[in-house]
Amino acid sequence: MKHKLVRKTVRDFSEAELGPIAHEIDRDARFPWQVIEKMRVLNYFGLQIPRKYGGAEVDSISYAITIEELSKVCASIGLCVTVHNSVGAQPIKSFGTEKQKECFLPPMASGERIGAFCLTEANAGSDASGVETNAVEVEDGYIINGTKIFVTNGGICGYALIFATMTTGAGKPFTNVFIVEKEMAGFSVGEIEDLCGMRANPVSSLFLEDCKVPFDNCLGQPGSGIKIALTALDSGRIGIAAQALGIAQGAFEAAIKYSKERQQFKKPISSFQTIQNYLADMATEIDAGRLLLYRACALKDENKPFGTEAAMAKLYCSSVANRTTNLAMQIHGGYGYSKEYDVERYFRDAKVTEIYEGTSEVQRLVISRAVLSQHT
Amino acid sequence: MMKMLKLVTCIKQVPMVSELPWDPRTGTLKRNLADGMINPACRYALEAALILKNTYGAEITAITMGSDIAEEVLREAFAMGADRGILVSDPKMAGADTLATSLVLSRAVQTACADFDLILCGCHTSDSETAQVGPQMIEELDIPGVTYVDRLELDGRLLRLQRLSDNFIETLEMELPGLVTITTQRQAPRYVPLAGLQDAFTDKDISRLSLEDLDLDPELTGAKGSPTKIINVFSPTAEKDNIIMKGSARKIVQQLFDQFDDKIGGAIGKDIKDYQESQ
Numbered sequence: 001m002k003h004k005l006v007r008k009t010v011r012d013f014s015e016a017e018l019g020p021i022a023h024e025i026d027r028d029a030r031f032p033w034q035v036i037e038k039m040r041v042l043n044y045f046g047l048q049i050p051r052k053y054g055g056a057e058v059d060s061i062s063y064a065i066t067i068e069e070l071s072k073v074c075a076s077i078g079l080c081v082t083v084h085n086s087v088g089a090q091p092i093k094s095f096g097t098e099k100q101k102e103c104f105l106p107p108m109a110s111g112e113r114i115g116a117f118c119l120t121e122a123n124a125g126s127d128a129s130g131v132e133t134n135a136v137e138v139e140d141g142y143i144i145n146g147t148k149i150f151v152t153n154g155g156i157c158g159y160a161l162i163f164a165t166m167t168t169g170a171g172k173p174f175t176n177v178f179i180v181e182k183e184m185a186g187f188s189v190g191e192i193e194d195l196c197g198m199r200a201n202p203v204s205s206l207f208l209e210d211c212k213v214p215f216d217n218c219l220g221q222p223g224s225g226i227k228i229a230l231t232a233l234d235s236g237r238i239g240i241a242a243q244a245l246g247i248a249q250g251a252f253e254a255a256i257k258y259s260k261e262r263q264q265f266k267k268p269i270s271s272f273q274t275i276q277n278y279l280a281d282m283a284t285e286i287d288a289g290r291l292l293l294y295r296a297c298a299l300k301d302e303n304k305p306f307g308t309e310a311a312m313a314k315l316y317c318s319s320v321a322n323r324t325t326n327l328a329m330q331i332h333g334g335y336g337y338s339k340e341y342d343v344e345r346y347f348r349d350a351k352v353t354e355i356y357e358g359t360s361e362v363q364r365l366v367i368s369r370a371v372l373s374q375h376t
Numbered sequence: 377m378m379k380m381l382k383l384v385t386c387i388k389q390v391p392m393v394s395e396l397p398w399d400p401r402t403g404t405l406k407r408n409l410a411d412g413m414i415n416p417a418c419r420y421a422l423e424a425a426l427i428l429k430n431t432y433g434a435e436i437t438a439i440t441m442g443s444d445i446a447e448e449v450l451r452e453a454f455a456m457g458a459d460r461g462i463l464v465s466d467p468k469m470a471g472a473d474t475l476a477t478s479l480v481l482s483r484a485v486q487t488a489c490a491d492f493d494l495i496l497c498g499c500h501t502s503d504s505e506t507a508q509v510g511p512q513m514i515e516e517l518d519i520p521g522v523t524y525v526d527r528l529e530l531d532g533r534l535l536r537l538q539r540l541s542d543n544f545i546e547t548l549e550m551e552l553p554g555l556v557t558i559t560t561q562r563q564a565p566r567y568v569p570l571a572g573l574q575d576a577f578t579d580k581d582i583s584r585l586s587l588e589d590l591d592l593d594p595e596l597t598g599a600k601g602s603p604t605k606i607i608n609v610f611s612p613t614a615e616k617d618n619i620i621m622k623g624s625a626r627k628i629v630q631q632l633f634d635q636f637d638d639k640i641g642g643a644i645g646k647d648i649k650d651y652q653e654s655q
Binding site: 002038046047 | 569
């Protein structure tokens, strides 16, 4: 009953507030601050942050449903919320000291500070260890230099989790994570990227030029950067799988509606077996994806390992999103190729779910490693 | 010290879709086939109660009558800010008309919140549209009441109300305790916060009341206690017809007014005819 009500609650909000603007903010690549202000008081930015830091502390299935329902209407905002909550806040929740949690989590829970996760660089991404941004320890903190690219929420972030390489003495280089605040000297935001989909999310580069960060803003033990990144991405995959599922569901529902309305040969096209087969495949795949996703969520809530299952959910749901949006566009025919119809936006938004927070190729790597190690 | 204001909102779970299958044998809706939601006007009544609570401080008791699944609307009411939830449920209440429903709800209010100050109901429900339960509760409880209220303000024990009636806006005053029914005109209900929804399932308990708890004669409730019988239920059908008019613009306009003068509006037609004649 709780999950049903969560779905209804988020659906009511999304349809009323995001539905009327989803097309326009995609077209104009505009971040809708007015709606974000409403979402802040409704706890969308503190979904899995503990109550003591001002969060809603929802369970993972509620979390997935929330992202799914937001993304069904507007994937750009689903993306903003999931990146903020998972890879933005989760590392501070899991690896921060009590002092860091008290300092950084409340403004994130209220949405006053939106989080960004900054791993990708010109020569690093799937290879998390290839980070070239570097940090040097000085008397009262660290000096960071480097450039992060394709940062989701980049243009609006209040806190950016920066992954940087450090070296001490003759030892091997290691990766650390720093919480960089947007006002810090030497931190700046680049141009908003002109992307294929998710256009209402201000994805940008972030520049760090002699950016000075206090000791208190270094997250986790020295050298724990890769561990933090991989742990964060495990949770992040739940969010992206949910997002992909939302896009697929949105496209599927649009296809059903259109197929019942569109007449050819004096019949609705939904009466043709080819279209029926498409719809049957879409429905089956979406349902299968949903079960994979909720299994990963349930494992997470039971504090059991869920990384492989989350990777499976992300791999499958993103693939379903692409197949479903493709078929939805096909069902819409020429109209689907027009920007007047939502399926054109769903089609563009779906692609990146196979790319970010671990490409499909990396998900297969994660899954294959797990299955190979289980069968020695 | 002044006593805490005690508010009661009666909320009904209604089917979410407007076109619902119904049982042609009994003439009743097949409620189990649709998802439920808080009746829109009841949601406005709850919002009015929440505004009073925010302004003056109050305890809100939400009461609903229905099957187990109606617990959902109470959980949602908790999430929005209600403090107590009462589910009045008994198989013997099935098939109740508005008279039997208002009797049960009145008795539930007297049982669960006897020292109430104000009862707020929705002005009507989206699944039956009778608008009778509120006024019948006023009679049953023998308290003052005002229907179709869209604004309320409290001054001690005096409630100042704005009531919408056809072409008038009436300003009225009413002594507490009393009952108001709220329209869907003014204060849009708040969205449900997600933290509130979590709390609604962890921190709040729902009290259940049966006919026995209410000390009500089963003959007066459910289908047995319902003098209203549904004779017929049907979905009205709207039909469209396309008519293509041919000829010159002047001829088409003339045809339009000849055939559809009553639908287009006589005044406009007359103006155009006068204009044409004057040319």
